[in-house]
Structures are given as C-alpha cells and as structure tokens.
Amino acid sequence: MDEPLISIIMPVYNGVYVREAINSVILQTYKNWELIIVNDGSTDNSEQLILEIADSRIKYITQSNKGVSAARNAGLSFRSGEIVCFLDADDQFTPNSLASRLEIMRYQNADFVDGVVSIYDEGSKKVIGEYRPNFKGKPQSQLLELSSRCFFGPTWLIRMAPEFNCTFDETIRHGEDLDFFVQIGATGTYSYTEKTVMIYRTGAPSAMSNLRGLEVGYGQLFRKWKSQGLLLGRKSLMLKLKMSKIIFLSYLNAGNVFSALRSVGNFFRL
Numbered sequence: 001m002d003e004p005l006i007s008i009i010m011p012v013y014n015g016v017y018v019r020e021a022i023n024s025v026i027l028q029t030y031k032n033w034e035l036i037i038v039n040d041g042s043t044d045n046s047e048q049l050i051l052e053i054a055d056s057r058i059k060y061i062t063q064s065n066k067g068v069s070a071a072r073n074a075g076l077s078f079r080s081g082e083i084v085c086f087l088d089a090d091d092q093f094t095p096n097s098l099a100s101r102l103e104i105m106r107y108q109n110a111d112f113v114d115g116v117v118s119i120y121d122e123g124s125k126k127v128i129g130e131y132r133p134n135f136k137g138k139p140q141s142q143l144l145e146l147s148s149r150c151f152f153g154p155t156w157l158i159r160m161a162p163e164f165n166c167t168f169d170e171t172i173r174h175g176e177d178l179d180f181f182v183q184i185g186a187t188g189t190y191s192y193t194e195k196t197v198m199i200y201r202t203g204a205p206s207a208m209s210n211l212r213g214l215e216v217g218y219g220q221l222f223r224k225w226k227s228q229g230l231l232l233g234r235k236s237l238m239l240k241l242k243m244s245k246i247i248f249l250s251y252l253n254a255g256n257v258f259s260a261l262r263s264v265g266n267f268f269r270l
Helices: 018-026 046-051 068-078 097-108 140-144 176-184 211-227 234-253 257-268
Strands: 006-012 033-040 058-063 083-086 112-121 126-131 157-159 190-202
Touching: 006 018, 006 068, 006 097, 018 033, 018 046, 033 046, 033 068, 046 058, 058 068, 083 097, 097 112, 097 157, 097 190, 126 190, 140 176, 176 211, 211 234, 211 257, 234 257
Parallel strands: 006 033, 006 083, 033 058, 112 190
Antiparallel strands: 083 157, 112 126, 112 157
8 A cells, every 4th residue: 555546525515615625635745636526416606616626636526416425425436546535515634634544544554544623613713622533443333332432524534445335325314424434334443643634614504503304313323223233232222322312412402492302202212
C-alpha cells in the first residue's frame, strides 16, 4: 500500500458550502485521490459551483433527488479506489486528513481509521468542541451500543476488501451511516489518528434537528439489527433503553413533553 487511490464520495443537495468542501480535498497533502461528487437533485446553483472547479481528479454525477444514501451508493458504484471515505458538502477535510488516516491504516494494518473532528458552529463562527475516538479493535459491538468511542458520523477511512458489496440502506433516512458501519464492522478492525481530520459544520438544519425523523430512524435500526440477529439477550434491552433515553431527553430539551412521553411507549413496543 504505497500510494493507493482513495475514492472520496461527496453527496450534494443544495450545497451552500460545497466550494469550501471541494477545495479542502484539493488541498490534501496526499495527492492520489478521486473525488466523486453526486448531485442529488439540487435546486440551487450547486451544479454551477461544482463545475467551476477544474481538476481532472473530480468526477461529477447528477441524479434526481433520492436521498443521501442513494447518492452515496451511486458514488460507491462509480469508485475506482481500493480505499474509500465520505465527505458531506457542508464539512471540510483538514490538509492532512487523508495522509494521517492512511498512515495509521498502513502501520497498524487497520481496516477502518477515524480521527479527531473539530466542531464548528456556523452561527457564532467559532469552534465549539471536538470529537475524539478512543477505541481500537472490532467495532461492531461498540456501534450496536451507540458508543461514541468509535462513531461520530461518516468519518472513517475504509479499506475495501475485494468481496466488499455493502451499500447504504436507502429505506433508512436517519442513522444510515451508523447502519452502514455496523454492516461492515463485523470483521474488520478499527483504529484512529490523534490528528484532526475533519471540520464538521453545525448550526445548519440537519438530521439531528429533526427529532421525529430521528425517532423513526432509531426504530428502523433497532428492528433491522434485531432481525439480523445482532441484538441477542441483554443487548436488545440495553439498546432499547439507550435509544429511548436519547430521544426522550432530546424532546424534553426541545420543550416537547408530550412527544417525549409518547416516544418512550413507542420504543418499548418495538
């Protein structure tokens, strides 16, 4: 693995910050990459902003609006690299994002490599926190517990096995990245770099602000993982309790007591 091709997949829907996201890829110290941009039916000037940037390593796909999972799947089917990562159109890589994660993948023989994420608030224009992974090993059990030790979002650098055929579940609209990692995380090993690899932009509308959507998404994940035999015995109850607590507190913080109480009943009927 001297200089493997890294395929970076970027779904775009009305990408206000897409130019900054693309430029953060172009500025990578590691140069052997391809950026596959999938325009998922944007209705603004995203296409113009994308096409104004000339780089032979950028590949552009456009499709009708089908959702982020379908856009990522389109990118996966179009990739040429043996290593893959994802970048949302409102986030940015740090200049050493690819190089620092690839170094860990190479020297620790890891299949999935994460890193520190800097959380930038668009409203205040300030960095308001960071995410630091702290787990090494097979990640699936951690993911099934909704552990933050190895999951922030689609921040993994992934070595694709030749037989790799996993895709994002297009029926899941919230938590689809977590489900994808659960599916691929059964056998591979996870590690991380201590360096910052991504700047995550918050303060704009997101899946996490849609609490009803998140509640439905958690329910879909629970039922899917249970049907796959991934939640046996105590694991099922513990995950149900954790999902219920997250949704309950989220509704309470939003001042919606009725939905908070309703959500508890819904989860315990799963």
